[in-house]
Amino acid sequence: MTRPRLDNLDQSTFDVVVIGAGATGCASAKELAGRGYSVLLIDRGDIGAGTSSRSSRLLYCGLAYMKPDYSLWKMPLRPLDMLGRIYRAWLTMRCRTELVRAMPERLTRRKFYFPYRERKDSGYPAALMSLGFRLLSCFGSRDAPLGYRRLPFEKAGRESGLVAALRSGVKSIGAFYEYQYSWPERICVDTALEAESYGACIRTYTKATSLEKNGKGWRLLVTDSAPGGSGEARISARVVINAAGPWIDQVNSHSESGGSQREVLGVKGVNVLVKLPESFQGQGLEALSSRGEPFYIFPWGDYHFLGPTETRVDADPDDVRVSEAEIAYLLSEANAQFSDLELKPRDVIHAWCGVRPSSTRDGETLSGVIQLNEQPETPGLISVTGVMIMLHRHAGRLVARTVARRLGAGHNGKSKDKGSKRRIVNSFTKTDIDRAVRTEHVVTLSDLMQRRLPFGWDADLGKSQVEEVSRIAAEALGWSEERRQEECKVYDDYVSDHFIHR
Numbered sequence: 123m124t125r126p127r128l129d130n131l132d133q134s135t136f137d138v139v140v141i142g143a144g145a146t147g148c149a150s151a152k153e154l155a156g157r158g159y160s161v162l163l164i165d166r167g168d169i170g171a172g173t174s175s176r177s178s179r180l181l182y183c184g185l186a187y188m189k190p191d192y193s194l195w196k197m198p199l200r201p202l203d204m205l206g207r208i209y210r211a212w213l214t215m216r217c218r219t220e221l222v223r224a225m226p227e228r229l230t231r232r233k234f235y236f237p238y239r240e241r242k243d244s245g246y247p248a249a250l251m252s253l254g255f256r257l258l259s260c261f262g263s264r265d266a267p268l269g270y271r272r273l274p275f276e277k278a279g280r281e282s283g284l285v286a287a288l289r290s291g292v293k294s295i296g297a298f299y300e301y302q303y304s305w306p307e308r309i310c311v312d313t314a315l316e317a318e319s320y321g322a323c324i325r326t327y328t329k330a331t332s333l334e335k336n337g338k339g340w341r342l343l344v345t346d347s348a349p350g351g352s353g354e355a356r357i358s359a360r361v362v363i364n365a366a367g368p369w370i371d372q373v374n375s376h377s378e379s380g381g382s383q384r385e386v387l388g389v390k391g392v393n394v395l396v397k398l399p400e401s402f403q404g405q406g407l408e409a410l411s412s413r414g415e416p417f418y419i420f421p422w423g424d425y426h427f428l429g430p431t432e433t434r435v436d437a438d439p440d441d442v443r444v445s446e447a448e449i450a451y452l453l454s455e456a457n458a459q460f461s462d463l464e465l466k467p468r469d470v471i472h473a474w475c476g477v478r479p480s481s482t483r484d485g486e487t488l489s490g491v492i493q494l495n496e497q498p499e500t501p502g503l504i505s506v507t508g509v510m511i512m513l514h515r516h517a518g519r520l521v522a523r524t525v526a527r528r529l530g531a532g533h534n535g536k537s538k539d540k541g542s543k544r545r546i547v548n549s550f551t552k553t554d555i556d557r558a559v560r561t562e563h564v565v566t567l568s569d570l571m572q573r574r575l576p577f578g579w580d581a582d583l584g585k586s587q588v589e590e591v592s593r594i595a596a597e598a599l600g601w602s603e604e605r606r607q608e609e610c611k612v613y614d615d616y617v618s619d620h621f622i623h624r
């Protein structure tokens with residue numbers, strides 16, 4: 123479908139307007155439209171261009187959710203907290219199975235290793251960690267097994283070059299499987315297109331700038347935020363889903379009575395891409411960092427990512443960038459794991475960051491907790507926080523149930539998963555690219571390079587492909603040579619601004 127004109131949307135009414143086309147908003151729109159509600163999905167930028175394009179790309183097993191943030195001896199004194207953690211780990215494994223069944227072509231299974239060191243080095247007894255893995259194994263399935271085994275170090279070292287290179291002091295190794303999204307932005311695009319196939323209206327580069335109570339519903343002012351775009355539209359909605367990720371509080375502040383309460387806390391994460399020895403290829407490491415946080419080394423083609431970091435940030439998420447100190451920290455964590463790695467800043471190929479939209483209670487972040495918030499002074503304006511990409515379908519169902527409680531069941535009842543019309547899988551012929559440009563809401567060259575095609579996440583950040591792709595886009599969209607060159611420059615500027623690229 124082509125992008126609707128903004129003046130055609132003026133004065134229109136929807137059951138639900140979803141603000142934000144990241145993983146949360148796309149899944150919500152898909153679930154709501156599938157149940158028969160009339161839905162408008164808008165984003166101030168492109169589909170999947172916010173935090174959803176900044177993830178570490180792991181569909182992980184949820185071990186970290188079971189890690190208490192207090193002394194181990196207090197665990198028996200906090201049974202409800204521990205049950206909550208186990209529930210989140212169970213949910214993660216359940217969602218992992220769901221995604222592996224639903225979109226196998228978007229996921230890659232990887233062998234991961236967890237080194238059990240002396241307790242003084244990790245803070246956790248190996249037996250307790252191993253028990254956690256065994257519990258997770260019970261939550262797995264035949265389609266997406268954890269495949270956990272605890273192996274003597276020497277045996278694991280014969281099986282894996284990555285394990286063999288670990289620094290001394292490792293007592294044994296946990297070997298298991300994790301999954302990786304080859305392309306999370308495309309998962310958002312697939313989901314949005316599926317929502318569209320159920321009747322949802324999608325408009326990218328459309329910013330929600332004001333929200334007003336209007337009887338029992340809401341009236342939104344939206345403006346065109348496409349490069350060179352202009353115009354605005356007034357739209358009515360019975361319910362508004364605020365799925366604006368780390369920008370949720372900014373959106374709420376556009377409502378005359380909302381925004382008084384903080385609903386989202388930003389947690390900055392950084393990842394860096396490096397080239398590790400050939401013997402590490404295809405294998406990943408999961409460990410605890412010197413700060414006691416989960417630390418991953420995960421394969422990405424012929425390369426590996428290191429990360430992430432976790433730092434609370436209050437700055438505008440648009441202004442958050444990677445610092446050299448964060449790169450140095452991640453390199454030192456990787457070097458601490460291996461005897462001879464000795465990674466230096468010059469070994470970094472590129473680095474990027476994002477801001478997780480974490481749920482909050484009493485000013486603290488709630489790790490892995492999804493919240494649907496509706497403040498008493500803004501009924502029908504519901505914010506959704508804390509959604510990891512791996513939980514996006516679950517979040518969509520929570521949103522649909524909440525909307526059904528307000529509006530009654532949609533006329534289709536429960537949505538049936540028809541499976542998205544994934545037109546692009548792993549071949550990127552001129553015909554595929556041309557079709558994506560014409561039918562997948564492409565507005566800029568960056569939309570195409572980074573979110574309809576995977577080139578933007580290559581080691582060279584798509585620089586070797588941009589010329590050819592821009593020519594195909596120019597032909598399909600009728601861009602002049604001047605506009606094509608301008609799009610290439612904007613793409614280059616975006617990459618330079620958002621990535622550290624050596």
Ligand SMILES: Cc1cc2nc3c(=O)[nH]c(=O)nc-3n(C[C@H](O)[C@H](O)[C@H](O)COP(=O)(O)OP(=O)(O)OC[C@H]3O[C@@H](n4cnc5c(N)ncnc54)[C@H](O)[C@@H]3O)c2cc1C
Pocket residue numbers: 141142143144145146147164165166167168169170171172173174175176177178179180181182328329330331365366367368369373389390391392393430431475476477478479508509510511512513
């Ligand atoms: C470093 C890092 C590593 C991570 N690793 C993983 C991982 O390995 N696995 C995993 O599952 N998750 C991971 N996550 C978490 C995951 O990326 C996020 O939790 C998830 O993408 C949040 O999706 P969202 O849709 O809620 O927000 P977003 O993707 O940020 O979407 C919000 C959208 O709202 C739009 N918006 C904002 N304001 C407006 C407005 N006024 N009008 C219209 N639109 C607006 C934005 O443009 C944006 O597209 C990671 C996150 C980070 C930062």
